[in-house]
Amino acid sequence: MTAPRPAAAPTQWDVLIVGAGPAGAALAGRLRPQYRVLLLDRPAAMAAGSPRIGESLPGAARVLLQRHGIYARFLAQGHAPRxxxxxxxxxxxxxxxxxxxxxxxxGWHLDRPRFDAGLRESAVAAGAALVDDGGRLAVSHEDGCWRVDIAAAGPDDASASRGTQRTSVLVDASGRSMAVARQLGLARRGRxxxxxxxxxxxxxxxxxxxxxxxxxxxxxxxxxxxxxxxxxxxxxxxxxxxxxxxxxxxxxxxxxxxxxxxxxxxxxxxxxxxxxxxxxAGGGGLDPEAAAALPQGFFAIGDAMLAFDPIASQGLFHALATADSCAHAIGRYLDGASDARTPYLDEMRAVRERYRQRLGETYAAVHRYARERFWLRRTAAAALLSR
Ligand SMILES: Cc1cc2nc3c(=O)[nH]c(=O)nc-3n(C[C@H](O)[C@H](O)[C@H](O)COP(=O)(O)OP(=O)(O)OC[C@H]3O[C@@H](n4cnc5c(N)ncnc54)[C@H](O)[C@@H]3O)c2cc1C
Structure with missing residues (x-):
């Protein structure tokens, strides 16, 4: 990545990330201070409302936490050894x-609320702007740039709109909902x-x-x-x-x-x-081929790119890993490399294929229930991922 870019009007960003979960927050912190970064999320009341589940993080994540510059903060959060x-x-x-x-x-058994909040705090401390009180988003691509219109959060919100934001790079980090990708016409692969x-x-x-x-x-x-x-x-x-x-x-x-x-x-x-x-909790995600057909400057990370079945216990590692790979791709893109997305999507294809194989083997290993509907469906779901 290159030198810091000059300040600009607050509605113009280098990178706009939809979703301040682990993937989006890690990427936002990583891209600062070089780039102007806006991180969007929904008000807590519009999100699921249930306590989060997903607490196992493998030891291999240490290298990623270090690369994101958040390892010391992570260690101070009181997670338990796995x-x-x-x-x-x-x-x-x-x-x-x-x-x-x-x-x-x-590895660790995480205090999950603290882990997610810590990543957001690190992104904001690094200088990313966080807007987590907006409503529905409308996304479009015009004049070689992405446009995101943010509606008011609800009927009690006095402002008619939270404004129009323009950005060179738009990242879908909205988790399994794939809020941006779906607006752009991409479907979830694997049912x-x-x-x-x-x-x-x-x-x-x-x-x-x-x-x-x-x-x-x-x-x-x-x-x-x-x-x-x-x-x-x-x-x-x-x-x-x-x-x-x-x-x-x-x-x-x-x-x-x-x-x-x-x-x-x-x-x-x-x-x-x-x-x-x-x-x-079903796995599945974006088709890298379909993502490659979208205008340049669109990326998806974390569960929005590929959500793992919980038996894999890999979702958080993948969130941090895709934030890492995507930060490199975005840096190259903003430096003028028009093919910067290709190696990222190639990597995602390889991850999906390894995951598909491993998932199929894991569910197929349960011989004593092999004829039960649940187990037959799981092996079929693994096969569907590559279609
Ligand atoms: C049952 C279960 C168990 C799991 N167990 C584990 C485990 O043990 N280990 C592990 O590593 N992983 C586990 N996972 C997976 C892990 O929780 C996810 O992979 C991880 O949370 C993905 O992070 P993310 O940032 O991509 O998405 P998310 O954490 O889903 O974050 C997405 C963010 O986007 C926001 N958002 C969504 N839509 C919009 C919108 N329209 N506008 C603005 N913001 C929006 C959401 O509010 C949220 O903050 C488990 C998952 C499940 C379902």
């Missing part, structure tokens, strides 16, 4: 994996209707188990892990049209079903006053 994982997956016999065997280091039902069980000082517990079930799969707040996450992944889905929104039902598995039977919450949330 403990062993134990799985009843390929058979009913539990298999242990201790991350101490991972040459990149054990996996996987749903995650999850609860944060109340903190219990007697629960000192550090292991991530993973179990295959006939109509889905479980995981449970204790997070740094002391709460325990209990999550079940199943098909969106599973007849049991509605009943399992009841905390007692979810818990009773989990306790049929020896690995989860010891989970006994101190109180039953927890909510069960539902979140789409």
């Amino acid at each position: 403990g062993a994982s134990v799985a009843q997956w390929e058979s009913d016999t539990p298999t242990w994996f201790d991350p101490i065997r991972d040459p990149h280091g054990v 996996d209707r996987l749903i995650c039902l999850y609860a944060h069980l109340p903190a219990d000082r007697r629960d000192q188990d550090q292991a991530t517990r993973i179990c295959a079930d006939a109509n889905g799969w479980w995981y449970s892990v204790r997070v740094p707040s002391g709460q325990r996450v209990l999550a079940f992944h199943l098909d969106g049209d599973d007849a049991e889905l509605k009943a399992l929104r009841d905390p007692a039902c979810l818990l009773a079903k989990s306790q049929r598995h020896a690995l989860l039977a010891g989970i006994r919450p101190t109180a039953m006053d927890f909510a069960v949330h539902a979140q789409p």
Whole structure:
């Protein structure tokens, strides 16, 4: 990247990023101070409203956190070292994996709200402008530049509009919603209707188990892990049209079903006053070929580019990795390289192919349920990713 660019009117940006999740925030911080960066998000009330899930970060992420210049801040946030994982997956016999065997280091169980907030704070501290109170966005491309019109957040918002922003580079970092890409006519590839039902069980000082517990079930799969707040996450992944889905929104039902598995039977919450949330969790993402056909200056990162099935536990690593690769591509593009997007999309094709293969193998390894609808659909979903 080159020398800082001169200041300009606040509606003209070098890079406008839609979505201040881990991917968008990491990219915004990384591009400062060289470039004028606007980071857009929705008001909290318009976002999902449920506590976030996704807390496992592999040791290999350390290098990315260092490259983004946020490793010291990250270490000060109080995340816990990742403990062993134990799985009843390929058979009913539990298999242990201790991350101490991972040459990149054990990794972390994140305090997820603190992790996400820390990335945003780092981006703002680096000088990125953050607007998180706008409403719907309208995106267009005119005169070789991207235009983003931001509507008022809602009927109570006195301003008719939050204004028009112009930018050389537009980045979709809006997660699985792919808010920008969909407006530009791109569809999500892979139609996996996987749903995650999850609860944060109340903190219990007697629960000192550090292991991530993973179990295959006939109509889905479980995981449970204790997070740094002391709460325990209990999550079940199943098909969106599973007849049991509605009943399992009841905390007692979810818990009773989990306790049929020896690995989860010891989970006994101190109180039953927890909510069960539902979140789409199927993998899938943009077709790199279709993205390449859009006008120059458009990029997608994180889940908006490729969302991973939670069994991969790779989404946050991918968010940081795509922010890293995309920062290089954007730097080259703003320096005049009109083909800067090509190597980035080539990298994304390779990531998608490796992920597709690994996902297919992971689900196919569960032989004892191979004839069940849930498991047949998962292997089919992995194949769909490349079509
Ligand atoms: C059940 C489950 C378990 C998971 N477990 C793990 C795990 O253990 N480890 C792991 O690494 N990953 C895990 N993940 C994945 C991980 O959470 C995601 O990969 C990660 O959050 C992606 O970051 P992102 O910044 O791309 O998207 P997001 O975190 O989704 O952020 C997108 C941002 O865009 C904003 N936005 C959306 N639409 C608009 C709009 N129209 N205008 C403005 N802003 C908008 C949102 O408010 C949000 O702030 C899990 C995911 C699920 C579903």
